Amino acid sequence: MSAMDDLAAFTRETIALGEVMGRLGWDQETVMPRGAAPQRAEEMAALEAVLHARKTDPCLGEWLAAAEPASDAETAILREIRRSYERATKVPAKLAAEIARVTSRAQGLWAEARAADDFAAFAPTLEEVIGLKVEEASAVAEGRPLYDAMLDDFEPGATAASLAAMFDALRPGLVALKDRILGAEEAPPPLSTTFPEDVQLALSTDLACAFGYDLAHGRIDKAVHPFSSGSGLDVRITTRTDEADPFNCFYSTIHEVGHAAYEQAIDPAYLLTPIGRGASMGVHESQSRIYENQLGRSPAFTGWLLGRMRGAFGDFGVADAETFARIVNRVAPGFIRTEADEIHYNLHIMLRFDLERALVSGDLSVADLPGAWDDRFEADFGLRPSRPSEGCLQDVHWSVGLFGYFPTYSLGNVYAGCLHAALRRDVSDLDAALAQGDTAPATAWLREKLQRHGSLRTPVETIEMATGAAVSEAPLLSYLDEKFSALYRL
Numbered sequence: 001m002s003a004m005d006d007l008a009a010f011t012r013e014t015i016a017l018g019e020v021m022g023r024l025g026w027d028q029e030t031v032m033p034r035g036a037a038p039q040r041a042e043e044m045a046a047l048e049a050v051l052h053a054r055k056t057d058p059c060l061g062e063w064l065a066a067a068e069p070a071s072d073a074e075t076a077i078l079r080e081i082r083r084s085y086e087r088a089t090k091v092p093a094k095l096a097a098e099i100a101r102v103t104s105r106a107q108g109l110w111a112e113a114r115a116a117d118d119f120a121a122f123a124p125t126l127e128e129v130i131g132l133k134v135e136e137a138s139a140v141a142e143g144r145p146l147y148d149a150m151l152d153d154f155e156p157g158a159t160a161a162s163l164a165a166m167f168d169a170l171r172p173g174l175v176a177l178k179d180r181i182l183g184a185e186e187a188p189p190p191l192s193t194t195f196p197e198d199v200q201l202a203l204s205t206d207l208a209c210a211f212g213y214d215l216a217h218g219r220i221d222k223a224v225h226p227f228s229s230g231s232g233l234d235v236r237i238t239t240r241t242d243e244a245d246p247f248n249c250f251y252s253t254i255h256e257v258g259h260a261a262y263e264q265a266i267d268p269a270y271l272l273t274p275i276g277r278g279a280s281m282g283v284h285e286s287q288s289r290i291y292e293n294q295l296g297r298s299p300a301f302t303g304w305l306l307g308r309m310r311g312a313f314g315d316f317g318v319a320d321a322e323t324f325a326r327i328v329n330r331v332a333p334g335f336i337r338t339e340a341d342e343i344h345y346n347l348h349i350m351l352r353f354d355l356e357r358a359l360v361s362g363d364l365s366v367a368d369l370p371g372a373w374d375d376r377f378e379a380d381f382g383l384r385p386s387r388p389s390e391g392c393l394q395d396v397h398w399s400v401g402l403f404g405y406f407p408t409y410s411l412g413n414v415y416a417g418c419l420h421a422a423l424r425r426d427v428s429d430l431d432a433a434l435a436q437g438d439t440a441p442a443t444a445w446l447r448e449k450l451q452r453h454g455s456l457r458t459p460v461e462t463i464e465m466a467t468g469a470a471v472s473e474a475p476l477l478s479y480l481d482e483k484f485s486a487l488y489r490l
């Protein structure tokens with residue numbers, strides 16, 4: 001056996017164990033009995049210890065030094081193993097265990113504080129989490145800014161400076177567009193009826209299949225927060241329902257199908273290897289966003305969806321396809337990120353990106369966070385949160401130590417903008433197909449150009465190889481401008 005073979009075999013087993021851990025996580029969010037939580041925490045901690053030991057096993061260092069890749073795939077596999085090994089061995093085991101312990105407790109405390117709208121109850125824990133994450137970033141940064149070391153976990157190669165430059169370029173166009181829309185005369189009417197849950201779930205399964213989700217290698221369950229989990233032959237999604245708002249269910253499903261279809265499309269030769277997963281959080285989000293927004297919320301597709309909804313629910317009081325497209329694409333400022341429209345969403349992210357960098361650098365104290373959040377929100381959205389659950393306590397991310405994660409959502413939107421422009425260039429009759437509920441020309445293009453490659457290339461290379469152009473925020477801005485100018489007759 002060569003060092004490359006040894007490395008590949010050992011890593012395959014580590015990844016398989018990681019998949020088992022992921023499935024325990026899926027189970028916990030969907031079907032696990034409520035009373036099982038303490039035992040599950042112990043099971044997960046035991047598996048986590050095994051995984052950490054394998055990721056820092058000294059054999060990996062010896063094999064990495066001796067391994068000789070014989071293909072592009074093996075070169076990429078070595079790149080990924082080396083990145084994981086170097087990072088894991090730089091973080092002292094005691095610190096890694098402390099982060100796992102504190103963040104698992106913090107998540108429960110955050111949920112309680114959010115339910116009680118009591119920021120002060122959570123502040124000491126948040127301070128503790130930030131302190132530990134800063135310590136971890138210091139261990140791996142090697143002279144780089146700490147925030148860049150945090151970004152590495154989610155978007156390898158991205159830096160705070162490059163993201164800040166991209167967001168600065170994006171911001172004025174978004175602000176100008178939302179001001180034009182909000183100044184327009186007519187807002188679309190609200191839905192005035194209710195939509196039975198079982199019918200929503202049946203139609204949402206049809207939508208998942210329409211977008212190419214393979215139910216022979218996946219399943220759809222209900223969860224409080226929709227997510228996708230798994231890889232290769234077992235990629236599951238969850239959705240949720242709201243009887244007053246069927247779009248919550250439909251577009252959560254299409255979004256998660258974007259994530260899941262990406263994993264399902266990766267070259268089977270990469271199964272259970274380090275390149276058998278999506279290239280980064282940003283690239284992953286580009287798939288969920290383009291499925292959800294550029295395709296699923298396009299007026300061509302919503303015209304088809306209107307017909308399907310009338311068939312499923314009967315007449316629900318929407319006069320025509322144009323009104324329906326405006327309802328699906330309603331633009332309005334609101335406190336909650338996960339409910340935001342395509343334009344405001346990015347402003348939510350920029351706020352979090354700026355505040356979390358200030359928390360990490362020490363320029364902003366945890367005690368001052370609620371005030372800083374509310375001031376910034378009021379400046380950007382023209383509304384002031386009246387309680388922490390509408391403000392800085394709304395998201396789970398910081399409680400579980402996910403600093404550097406938020407910007408990948410907007411990066412995903414920017415990548416989706418680039419991919420959509422290239423897709424429209426290459427596939428001329430896209431709207432004619434979408435108007436028939438046929439997403440195949442679009443999803444086949446995405447599979448061929450991007451999805452099948454998994455993590456063979458770095459995130460930016462993955463996008464640029466698919467589009468044939470440099471990554472830029474410009475296509476996203478033109479897409480939004482064109483779409484919403486037409487919808488709102490600006």
Ligand code: ZN
Nearest residue numbers: 255259285288
């Ligand atoms: Zn997503």
